[in-house]
Amino acid sequence: MAARTPSVTRRARRPARPRGRRAAAKAATRERITAAALHLFASKGFDATTTRAIAVRARVAEGTVFNYFATKEDIALHFFEQEVDSAIAAVRRNARLRKAPLEEKLFALIQSQIEYLTPYENFIGAAFVQALRPSSTLAFSLRAFALRARYLAFVQELIQESLPRHGANAMAWAAPQAFWIYYLGMLLYWLHDQSPGKQNTLAFLDRSLALGVRMLRKGTLG
Amino acid sequence: MAARTPSVTRRARRPARPRGRRAAAKAATRERITAAALHLFASKGFDATTTRAIAVRARVAEGTVFNYFATKEDIALHFFEQEVDSAIAAVRRNARLRKAPLEEKLFALIQSQIEYLTPYENFIGAAFVQALRPSSTLAFSLRAFALRARYLAFVQELIQESLPRHGANAMAWAAPQAFWIYYLGMLLYWLHDQSPGKQNTLAFLDRSLALGVRMLRKGTLG
DNA sequence: GAGTAAATATGAGTACACTCACGTTAGTTA
DNA sequence: TAACTAACGTGAGTGTACTCATATTTACTC
Structure with missing residues (x-):
């Protein structure tokens, strides 16, 4: 074999066209x-x-x-990724919330999500709930897993911020998981809520979050 | 037209074959x-x-x-009708429960449902959750509506039995609806529960029902 | 440029839930 | 028994999500 003699200025790696065209x-x-x-x-x-x-x-x-x-559902997931990121950003951005009680932060988080979802209610009802099926490829996809993890990590972060000394709290480990179920239930409720302006959902949100956070503070379920 | 003259012994309405053959x-x-x-x-x-x-x-x-x-889902609904009826019957039949506290009755109800569902976990994951979609014809079918109503009426009945004087309770009207959401969340949790014998689900059931009933007794969410 | 391998695009093909126009049969009347 | 009607059964047909073998394009080397 001939030795590799770089020709002229050694621009070989970069042809005329811009690199990232593909x-x-x-x-x-x-x-x-x-x-x-x-x-x-x-x-x-x-x-x-x-x-x-x-x-x-x-x-x-x-x-x-x-x-x-991979699937039609999977296209919808892209939408939820945007939705979650947007809600997290909205809560982070809100300076007033920074020293607010935990329940207000969580309320703001969910309300922000709901606002984002409102124009797409039709499609969410079908796509989102579909994704809850254990048989759904989406439910166990890495992307979906990562998305849920990102969301729950943020929730955990909010909890830690507000209840810093409760690391050993009996409920602390379960709180994000419980919040996830709560969130899913909330969405189902919202989807079926026929009250004007979805008042029922907001009212229930408000009261149940207050209760949940109180439980968390006391560190016990019963 | 000729007048209707019954022929001979007037057995006309009943031909030789038994009536309900069809x-x-x-x-x-x-x-x-x-x-x-x-x-x-x-x-x-x-x-x-x-x-x-x-x-x-x-x-x-x-x-x-x-x-x-009407649909493949609809075939599955038949199964859930049996499941709900069986669980209600099991609780009614159990004499020991008759004077037990509310949370025990509700625990028995859900546990009975879970027992019934256990052999069919595979298919429930797909079919049941599918039925939650608002776009699902099943979700708004009369049969599904009737089934939920029958189930919640029984829950209401158990509540009234145990808390007879709390008719004007601020939460009483919302209790069955809340129980429905709770039940759905529970099922989702159960479906995804990987702990041996689904211990996590049972433990969570036990504690959350105790808490929920206590709230009901106090008559307030917050 | 010409040659190339890998990335990407393509659309006919597949398997499925569900429909519908028509055939078959039970039940009824004469 | 014969004729009629409505209930019921049938399977080829339809629209759909998704697959896959093949064609096209890009990025790169000499």
């Missing part, structure tokens, strides 16, 4: 698909939106959709 | 379908069971399945 195209395609899906989900609901319609609107072939997302 | 056949077909479905659901899970397989096992055409049940 990555950029990929990201753009992904974005077109999620945007198309979100638009259709919001206007027609989850079930009435076909993957074919998503593909057409995103200007890709049907198969391409499944190169980016 | 109804009996119908009931038998329905039973074959539910039995086939239940067997397949339990052994292969809800999703892996095709309606075609159910039809084959029940020895009917595929279309026939849908003459009896």
Whole structure:
């Protein structure tokens, strides 16, 4: 073999075109698909939106959709990732909350999520609850797991902030898990709440959080 | 038109064959379908069971399945009807419970349901949670509504038995609804509970019911 | 440029839940 | 018995989410 003699200025690794052209195209395609899906989900609901319609609107072939997302549910997950991140950011950003009691922070967190979800209520009812099925690939996907972990870590963070000396609290370890179930129940309640402005949900939220936090402070369930 | 002259002994209404031959056949077909479905659901899970397989096992055409049940989920509902009725009957039958505190009755109710569901855990995870979707035809079907109503009426009955003087209790009206959400959350928890013998679920049940009933007695959430 | 391998896009194909137009049969009347 | 009607059964057909073998494009080397 001839020794590798770099030719001229050794620019080999970088051809004329910009490096990330492929990555950029990929990201753009992904974005077109999620945007198309979100638009259709919001206007027609989850079930009435076909993957074919998503593909057409995103200007890709049907198969391409499944190169980016394993299932139709999985496309919806992208939406929830945005939703959770947005809610966490909103609570972090709110200076007034910083020294507020725990129940107010949690209330703000959930209310922020609900606000984000409101325009998409149709599709959430179908997609989100679907994801709770143990048989759902989504329920056990790494992405979904990571998302829940991120959310619960933030909740844990809020708890620690407010109850710093209660690390050994009998309930502390269970609190995030309990909060997760509570949150799911809350969403179900919200989805079915027919009261004007979903008042019932907000009222129940308010009272149940106050109670839950009181329990946490006392450090016991019974 | 000729006047209606009953011929001979007026046995007209009843031809030779027994009256309910058709109804009996119908009931038998329905039973074959539910039995086939239940067997397949339990052994292969809800999703892996095709309606075609159910039809084959029940020895009917595929279309026939849908003459009896609107959807695959709907077949599963039949199972939950049995489950709820069985649990209610078990609590009613148990003499020892009659004068027990409310939380014991509710514990017995849910435990009885869980026992019934245990062999079918696979399929419940898929079918039951599916039914929670607002878009699900099942969720708003009359049958499902009636089933929930029957279940909650029984819960209400247990509450009234134990807290007779608390009719005007601020929480009394909300208690069954709250119990419903609690029950759903419980089931989700149970489905995901990996602890041996589902101990975590039972322990959580025990403590949370005690707490809930105490709240009910005091008549306030906060 | 030409050559290449890997990444990405494609759309016909598959399996499924569910529909529907039609055939078959039980129940009734004459 | 024969004829009629409504209930019931049937299976080919439909629309859908998802797969996969193949075609196309990109990034890179010489």
